[in-house]
Amino acid sequence: MCAQPVPNTTEIRWQKVLYERQPFPDNYVDQRFLEELRKNIHARKYQYWAVVFESSVVIQQLCSVCVFGVIWWYMDEGLLAPHWLLGTGLALSLTGYVLFDLLDGGEGRRKSGRTRWADLKSALVFITFTYGFSPVLKTLTESVSTDTIYAMSVFMLLGHLIFFDYGANAAIVSSTLSLNMAIFASVCLASRLPRTLHAFIMVTFAIQIFALWPMLQKKLKACTPRCYVGVTLLFAFSALGGLLSISAVGATLFALLLVSISCLCPFYLIRLQLFKENIHGPWDEAEIKEDLSRFLS
Amino acid sequence: MAYRGGGGRRHGPSAAFHPVSPGRLFTCRTPTHNICMVSDFFYPNMGGVESHIYQLSQCLIERGHKVIIVTHAYGNRKGIRYLTKGLKVYYLPLKVMYNQSTATTLFHSLPLLRYIFVRERVTIIHSHSSFSAMAHDALFHAKTMGLRTVFTDHSLFGFADVSSVLTNKLLTVSLCDTNHIICVSYTSKENTVLRAALNPEIVSVIPNAVDPTDFTPDPFRRHDSITIVIVSRLVYRKGTDLLSGIIPELCQKYQDLNFIIGGEGPKRIILEEVRERYQLHDSSKIRVRLLGALEHKDVRNVLVQGHIFLNTSLTEAFCMAIVEAASCGLQVVSTRVGGIPEVLPENLIILCEPSVKSLCEGLEKAISQLKSGVLPAPEKIHNIVKTFYTWRNVAERTEKVYNRVAGETVLPMDKRLERLMSHCGPVTGCIFALLAVFNFLFLTFLRWMTPDSLIDVAIDATGPKGAWINQYPYSRKRGRNKTR
């Protein structure tokens, strides 16, 4: 029975078992209490530059949103001829398409087993649908007030940035959702443009910059990291330039944002690692290491 | 409809496991308490917590205490029922939010609970299971009313993800001024102390128990082919995925190996797929049998059909299943998680790492032992295990806790607020201190609305002046009035 603590507890060692009655009270606290407590088992060490390199994906996405905004502003002001944008867009996407295959010698395509005919078909689908719907898009939101549209598209672009797949496996990441939000925003903005052609071209451009460009980026990052960094810098500076041509203040703010994301945040991440403290012990729910799907396939 | 005591009839056999004789003898020795067990989980719901509450209450009644149970209404089972030996159960009409746990607003349950505490002259509130919102509500109200509180934690929690962080915070708040906490194993004690940032002195370890008379080995067991039994809910936490890996491995290795799997759950489909894929249920001999959900009384009959019991849980505070299996004389193979290593001595259990490989090795070891016949006889195992865990022992140790708590003082309001604010962090502490103040005001309002003098003092069915006499249920009231 668990009676009152008998004096000779020194020689009778307390042992962590339930099945035998020990001469200790039920609330006895041994010095071996919490001895299996472990801390920061899975804590990872980060390299500063590696983190900076990883953060470039975020930079890219921010810049593409910024570029999209700038282009839309130019077209809304009428400073940018739609044909010119169409031409450059087509040229760029063609080069990107060629690059896309050249980079990995086309074995990515072989893996996915996607034919060029399929690419052509989807391209045709894009063009035809956008062109067919552009009059509708034009008159779609004319009775909705402009501020509503702006608010909606800003919200959607933010959502695009939030849900974008930056390579981290979190619950909220959903590339589909982010792409759809971007397209929604582009449609909203396009419906504000003066002419039907403008709307058409704006939407195509949105496709290029939100759907195709990230795919190319991924491949670049995988194959040639060095030139990927170069491309990122180039892209960032072009975005900054475009923004500068619209408003200096916006440009400075944007530059600050980029710098803080690419340099400060990694720094803090590494600093805060020191204060990390998460507890492990026998009570943790054991996770299953090996994959069990092999038994079911 | 109290006299309908359906529960009493259903669980009667499992309760009447020893003669009623010693009941009154203890009462002279120790002071008796009026104990109110509060939890969302009780019969007709089935599980470890439920049976724990039921058996513990029965033993406490036998030791001359007055015990009542408060839980929420299950379906049309509302109101007040009497179970075996006059165990009185209040099924309160509260809304159930998420798997059998009531929604908590921290206030809506106060009027009823206060009424019950007053009319039953409760002195000690004993809440069970940290998953039950009602239990935490009861603790909160009891402290406001200045009653002594005990809490039993039946489960383990991690510290990793957001949800567990939040629940740990709530647990901290609700336990920071609770008089005493009971855990079912040392691991669970460590866990609780860490989660709720408690002083380990006020945390007692009292294991669960099994009723050895319910789990006796089958004297004539067939030895033609080896059978492995698994009895658990088929969910992720119980490691059903591991099971789906183990079954094909072993079935391909040993041709005379069968599996019996009792239990229901979302992961059942995986096992069925495995069975399909490896043709383990051909018409000639079914090698993997899925029995589906089991009644508590059928468990023994399933267990004694096998030779080896396999437990693949990923986390357990105190695994009752392996004790039951061992008590039925089976060789137990289990994962080394949570409090399981503390439960059985090494010669009765084979502990493995939670992976398919290690578990297979453990099982093969068990099989080889079985074939070579070095395993002790089931009756021998039963006789060993029988001495480990009994409800009477649990009741005695719980009674000690009650006695100790009865000696302590409940924090007055100001002290309580201070403790909340000092102990639970600035934000949460303040919020809950405010809530406590509101709760107190609400209580004073209720006292003004219906003063305690207006509340009829209930007639004890159990306890020192218990009026319960085992007649047929209808004439209960008359019997009661004769005794007064």
Added chain:
Amino acid sequence: MEDELSFSDIYGGRLALQRRYYSPSCREFCLSCPRLSLRSLTAVTCSVWLAAYGLFTLCENSMILSAAIFITLIGLLGYLHFVKIDQETLLIIDSLGIQMTSSYASGKESTTFIEMGKVKDVIINEAIYMQKVIYYLCILLNDPMEPNGISQVVPVFPSAKPRLDCLIEVYRSCQEILAPGKATSTSP
């Protein structure tokens, strides 16, 4: 013989219990709660009329006042006739039956008579009522299908909810009549 005791209901209001023993085989328990007090009546009426007058000052429409008067009158009548129960009577006649009468403030009476053949027993039961847990006296009717089943539970004194002490008084003297009655009625 007749005597009168005073008890209180679960809200603390006063109740008067009159017991009439007509004969060893016939008893009557009459539980009467206080009548509608003039104070509360005037209070309600005045409040309604004040509200009506406030409305009237807002929008000059004399319809409101007349409407208020009508509403109070109709409400009072309805209350007296359908809601306010002044007296509840329980009449037990051995080997004949149990009769429950509840008389409203307007004098309307509603009676239900339960034959002794249907009555299984009279017990005190507990129930969760609103935010309270109360005791109440109830009559168990046995259902013709199976011998010791209960088809229905009829509560006694449903409107005036007396406290336990009062119930026990009534319960005891009910059992004095019922207990032998049950013995013989169950014999054939």
Added chain:
Amino acid sequence: MVLKAFFPTCCASADSGLLVGRWVPEQNSAVVLAVVHFPFIPIQVKELLAQVQQASGVGVAVLGTWCHRRQEPEESLGHFLEGLGAIFSHEPWLQLCRERGSKFWSCKATHRQVPTSPSAPGEDQVMLIFYDQRKVLLSQLHPPTALPDHQAGDATASTRGLAAVFDTVARSEALFRSDRFDEGLVRLSHWQSEGVEASILVELAKQASGPVCLLMAYLLSLISAASTCRVFKLWPLSFICSKLSTCEQLRHRLEQLTFIFSTQKAENASQLMRKANTLVSVLLDVALGLTLLSWLHGKDRIGQLADALVPVADPSSASSVVVYWAYCGQTGLCGQEPSQAECPWLLRVAQLRGRRKESLGAGKEWVAEELQHLLQWLMGAPAGLKMNRALDQVLGRFFLYHIHLWISYIHLMSPFIERILWHMGLSACLGLTVALSISDIIALLTFHIYCFYVYGARLYCLKICGLSSLWRLFRGKKWNVLRQRVDSCSYDLDQLFIGTLLFTILVFLLPTTALYYLVFTLLRLLVVTVQGLIHLLVDLINSLPLYALGLRLCRPYRLSAGVKFQVLEHEAGRPLRLLMQINPLPYNRVVHTYRLPSCGCHPKHSWGSLCRKLFFGELIYPWRQRGDKQD
């Protein structure tokens, strides 16, 4: 156990004699039915009882003696009564005795052979229960007990408790037949010993009812034969008949009449009651209908009604609409240059016309014109809502065109409408309910609203479904049909693009359609509500059990929910005296028990599901005919 003696109040003043009644052993109670007066010859009494017994199947016997002391008690009578016990042996032997002056009676029951009950030496406790024989005889217990079959044995077995008493009294009418004017050899006193209660009218009606029933039944069979001939079975006719509520009413009325005049007798009380109820309700219905008829065919109310019912059908508005529509047509539906220009113009025309009409002073309501105004309003920016103008124009013109069609239809119909109404009015002589089923006419006259509603609902439903599925695509999910749940799914780029494009478009077009849908749904609901109210009224008239209610009102004891007892004041040592009264059935239970089946059109779904249907744009027909309720 106490011995209960049920004693009829009418015998309380009878002279001394023998108590005749039935002894119910299982609850040891004696039901006294009558008192036999002196002088009598025991043999004859026994004969009489034997006759009654084999006539009624009730075990009637002599239960004891009854002595009513008017003058000072004489022992001789007492002894004589004692002696009678020897002649008519009965267990136990009752001795009721009423002194002059005092209200308290003495009663004792003695057992002959004492050893049977050693505990009570011959005597045991007696309780006197007075009952009004007439009421008990006429009243009918609810819920009815097992129907009394005429073998005494299992009749007593079937009826238990107080039902046995009622049963006894009800079945021993043979005893009550003899009153004191027929020179029977035995003088009884009971509730109609002062003369049999009967009325000439009732007897005459009973005599007359037979042939009338025969005749009517013959006629009705002819009618029904005619109605079932093959012509009505042809597809369109049968379909229309199933839909028109007038036909429903006629069919129902036919059923009612056939039921009333069915020649076979009603075997049990409930069916009799039902017949009576049906008869009364039909009579009342016809009476109401006739009053309506007389009122209608008074000074040209038909015409006014017709004018009130016909929506505007005068050339001016129609022509204006035609002009307007033509204009819309030739401006073309290509969507630009919307009709901002001509809206004010048309409004002005409308106002002018409205004023002219008011000057003409026919208080008509201009359904079609109001609809046009509504559409104009919708085609503008209604309530400052952000609607897509192009779609708005298209929908608006579409509906305007419909109104035009509608008006021309009214043109065709307008000459006949008055005559139709007149004939409908004639149909009122078949009863108010038939006349009230003008909901058909309402349905006909508001056909265009129904059409609008259907178009709007279909469009809206389409939009909602599209949006819901596209929203799933937008979130990168898809509906798994096999598992009945939403799975995540990876789409191709072009699928995503097109899906999102359509999603955007639908989202921005939703308010327009939703508004149209809303407006026309409201109109539809209005119409439906009116129809529903009419249906309810008809249902009420058809199904209210008037006869039963009347009985409950005038003869409360006829329908009894049970009995209630009242303790008469009593003094110690004397037997307890109770007064048994009939507890009348409450009104709600009367209605509940005797509701007549009616061709009720019952609300198909609850409010929640109705709102749900409305939200998802499914069509609603809240009033369903009896026919499809059965299958």
